[in-house]
Amino acid sequence: MKSIENRIAEELLVNPKQVIAAIALLDDGSTVPFISRYRKEVTGGLDDTQLRNLEDRLKYLRELEDRRATILTSIDEQGKLEDDLKKSILSAETKNALEDLYLPYKPKRRTKGQIAREAGLEPLADALLENPNLQPEVEAAKYLNDSEETPVADAKAALDGARAILMERFAEDASLLARLRLYLEEHAVVTVMVAKDKEQEGSKFRDYFDYQEPFKAIPPHRALAIFRGRNEGILSSTLDIAPPDEGWQSDLSHPCAQMVAQHWGIRNDGRAADAWLSQVISWTWKIKLLLHLSGDLMFGLRERAEAEAIRVFSMNLKDLLLAAPAGAKATIGLDPGLRTGVKVAVVDHTGQYLDQGTIYPHAPKNQWDASIAELAVLSKRYNVELIAIGNGTASRETDKLAGDLIKRHPELKLTKVMVNEAGASVYSASEFAAREFPDLDVTIRGAVSIARRLQDPLAELVKIEPKSIGVGQYQHDVNQFQLGRSLDAVIEDCVNDVGVDLNMASMPLLRRVSGLNETIANNIVMHRNQHGEFKSREQLKEVARLGDKTFEQAAGFLRIVSNNENPLDASGVHPEAYSVVEDIARKNQREINSIIGDSAFLNSLKPEDYTTEQFGVPTVTDIIQELNKPGRDPRPEFKTAELRDGVETIKDLSEDMVLEGTVTNVTNFGAFVDIGVHQDGLVHISCLADKFVDDPHKVVNAGQIVKVKVLEVDIQRKRIALTMRLQETSAERRDRGQGSAKPRSNTTNSARVAKTKPMPANNAMAAKLAAAFKK
Known part of the structure; x- marks a missing residue:
């Protein structure tokens, strides 16, 4: 079994030593912004994106190891931990795989299978499975009893018990579950219908009233729409293999049922027990496996859709937080x-x-x-x-x-x-x-x-709950803990990327600085109010509860822009590295003040001439760049959209009108643009550029100023279709079957599966399984 460090290193395509070093820093209380900026030598230059991914995977894999240990202990205490099972558990790489292995041993309520075993019916189940030539009713008659606790009154009761035993056994086989799950992921279709008498109440979901789509093709935004409709009681959904046109009428005609039969070596040769075993297989699939696996897959779909929605929200939030500030003006x-x-x-x-x-x-x-x-x-x-x-x-x-x-x-x-x-x-x-x-x-x-x-958008937006900023995609439907965690990480990265003026920052802004929390941020503000402006970063050590570790994490991101005792306090150079700057000044017989901003001099320096045991070339290079543009703001230059005079409401719009607007939200299916009519217009993903676009974020970002053309206006539904393909007219687009207030997908064909002609399953595999079963 690979170590956590090696697994993460492979996923991030980095050296395991980098991962080990980063994990050690994280475990020691260092933040991602601090590590990515001030510990490049230690981690080999891992950036903040890599570190965030590392942090997330570390959390998942540690939870996986904790669960693995719990499962091993539980099975061992039952006296059932055989070597092969232990090896399988130790090699399981996902939580799903672990739970599949644990399923037969997981403590559960008393089941029909357990009751049948207690009644002594397991030998009957084994006999019929191993020798289908046996007559089920004749064999069952041998197991009748009138016990008070577990009576078996007749042959039917005995066979029902034997069936329950086999169904549990068939449904709890980890390798079979893995095969079926993969097959369904590839070939299953999600079918969505409107609930009875909910058509009017759920009109906003009408696109999904009679809807089918391959499971593997459902994009996150459609998945979340379906889940929302289900939660509101408007929609119902099922997941299964779409049948061939002739249908699956017999017990074992379903490809997945055939896979179960093949896995357990069951064939229909017309023997005495074959019909009974066929029924067991069919029931196992319909009652046990389909419900279990479809639930698992839909849960996984929700998780992936939520993760993508959170990613989109995070990217939009980052764009807004790093939007250009208008600056220090009344x-x-x-x-x-x-x-x-x-x-x-x-x-x-x-x-x-x-x-x-x-x-x-x-x-x-x-x-x-x-x-x-x-x-x-x-x-x-x-x-x-x-x-x-x-x-x-x-x-x-x-x-x-x-x-x-x-x-x-x-x-x-x-x-x-x-x-x-x-x-x-x-x-x-x-x-x-x-x-x-x-x-x-x-x-x-x-x-x-x-x-x-x-x-200053950043300084103000940090005071607001991120979910209230309005740039999310189904943000109220996703896991709120994961959403909050991701958005907090975005805010932390943005605040520390820009840096904070220690003498101007509010408490909400300060608490987002690396290493600080609300209590320490409040203490900084109170200290500032009581003692006046900070003159140096060293004065931070006088703030209550701000210890050495906190100072280490925060100092580089806190700036004293004016009236500072040390000019380096206005820069992104960390106090621990001031000695490097002093060394540069001393070796070149210059004053520190004189070298800050002297581009010609700084560009002539060779970083390797100023390295030490603690600070290598990456850090010295960063220091020289910072001295070149001290306290540089990574945000773009400020500019605004010019809204068109006379266009104030949706009724003022007309086709092919070219307008300027501001992107307010970017989703997986396009971008919403404020053109000044109280209703954002949608630039569908297919209209963002003259080339194929797989991710709208590669073309636009929240806060960007763009030129758009009006394609269509639906006043009744308050929908505006826009395009950034300015050379194309609405008429030309309609001729191609595109362009409406509800545009199609990024390709010319809809992703929907027509209900009148369901998507076939993998017919080759189905035929192969059917032939094997009939042999």
Whole structure:
């Protein structure tokens, strides 16, 4: 049996020594961001993606080993742990394989098979299996008894008991289960139907009312839709091999039943017990194996679909968190509304709240001019440069208001930007927002959040529960623990990739820094409030409960951007490596301040000239790069979509209209784009590029500005079909049978299996098994 380290090394295609080193660091309490950035020599340069995969596999494989030990102990205590069984258990590589092996020995409620064994019927079952020439009724008559505990009244009762024994035996054979599972994975079809009288209630699932698809071909988003429909009682589903056109009428005509018969050496030669054994095989398949295996496979499908949904959510979240910040500029945040007015909040260049108000430019009050005048006063008073407009109700109307303000007051030099406000209401009603702004109404807190989100999306979004940001795919249907764990990892990676200004960061942002938790983050903020700004990273050691290990993990990601005692404290160079920079400066007779940002000098350095026993070429190379661009921000340059004037609602759209928009969500089947009409349009995967696209994330990402063309508008269903293939017209696309508010798949043919002509099973294999059975 391979060690955990070797298995992970093979999967990641790296050296086992790298895996062993990484595991040791993780077990010692080091975080993935810290290891990937500051321990490259130790791990041989494993990056954060490799380390996250390693961490996940390590957890799975350790759970597998714990379960393996439990199973071995349980079977050993029963006195049934034979050498061959032990060897099989020790070599099992998945949890499914382990559970298949454990199935015959797993403590269970008293079954019909156990009762039959207690009645002494196992010899009858063995005899009929080994010698089908025996007459079942004649043999059964030998086992009748009138025992009070386990009576066998007649031959039928004896044969029923013998059947129960064989059914358990047949259904608990690990190698057979593995073969059947593989066969079903390859050839099974999932059939979905609408529940009786649920057509109207479940209209959103109508695409699945009469639906079939090969099990192996079901994409994650369709699988999750089916599971949601089942959970809501709208849909029912089954999994089985689609029969040939003539159907499987006899007990052993089903390919899987034939596989069971072949595995146990049962043939239909017309002998006395053959008909009875055929019935046992048929019942074993229909009652035991099909239910067990279809449940397993559907559970596995759900797990894979959930894992993919979590992956998609994580990628979208990462794109949003690493979206370009508008920067340190005074900003007005507008939370649009109609009857209740537009909530206004002003924040300074650091995001600190300054002022608030409510304006009523829209119906029913229509105070347009007064609203512009009030915004102009606030903009001039606080030297505002940006206007952030939430993209909710009345957003386009409010965007028009901001545009009019800019036209009337060009001297203010304002820029307006539409901001995705998903989750702002969650933040405004949160405990943290209440502590931060105890005297502000929740609606004004929302406007503050919108303004800050424009200035620095990462710093603001970390305050919101990730699942509320609105970039997921069936996020409420997936395993919430796994989702939370994955999203937390994404946030941790993003925050540490960008770095955090120690004197500006909020508690929610600080607690995402490597090595920190909520308690220590709170202590940092309290220390900052009591003692003033930090002047050096070393002062972190004065914070309550922030020990040496925490300092090691966090210090490199915490920056002191201004008023620092050591210029290296503003960089991503870890304090433990300051000696390397000092060595570079000393050997070149320079001051540290003078070499920071001196590209010509830094590019001339050879990293190998400054290595030590602790710091090798990878770390020295990173240090030189960091000195070249200290505190560099990995996020892209800020830019915004130009929404088209006069296009404010879905009714304003027309076919072949070219618009600019912002990608709000990327799924497996395409990307949703905000084009400013209160309803995101869908660019189907087949419309993302002029070439085949297997993964939309390879073409677009959340927050990206894109140009799209309108293909079709379904006002009644509020669906907008868009394309990024700008050269193609809607008419041309319709001529090819594509392009609708519900586009087809990435290929020209639908993945659906027509119910009138079910997909055949592997006929060659079925015929082979049938021939073997008839011999």
